[in-house]
Amino acid sequence: MVTVVRERCAKILKVDPARVTEDALLREDLDADSLDLAELHVALEDTWGPLPRETLADVRTVGDVLAKARLLLLSEPA
Numbered sequence: 391m392v393t394v395v396r397e398r399c400a401k402i403l404k405v406d407p408a409r410v411t412e413d414a415l416l417r418e419d420l421d422a423d424s425l426d427l428a429e430l431h432v433a434l435e436d437t438w439g440p441l442p443r444e445t446l447a448d449v450r451t452v453g454d455v456l457a458k459a460r461l462l463l464l465s466e467p468a
Contacts, residue, residue: 391456391460391463392412392456394434394437395434395452395455395456395459396452398430398434398437399416399420399452399455401433402426402429402430402433403416403420403421403426405420405421410452411452412451412456413452413453414451414452415450415451416449416450416451416452416455417450420452427446427449430446430455431445431446434459438462438463441462442462445458445462446458
């Protein structure tokens with residue numbers, strides 16, 4: 391999961407994957423804007439299936455994205 395999120399972030403934000411750490415601030419450190427976050431949302435849906443629209447609404451860091459993904463994937467019915 392960590393690798394998937396890091397790769398998607400690096401590709402969409404056009405940054406060196408080494409910069410995509412769990413502590414990296416999406417907007418301040420990686421220059422993400424709202425369109426980038428929407429694109430990231432779609433990329434994660436392509437990987438894991440439909441996600442609630444508000445999934446990335448309040449994320450600030452790459453770690454926040456990971457935490458949301460873990461929470462959603464672990465709460466899926468078996």
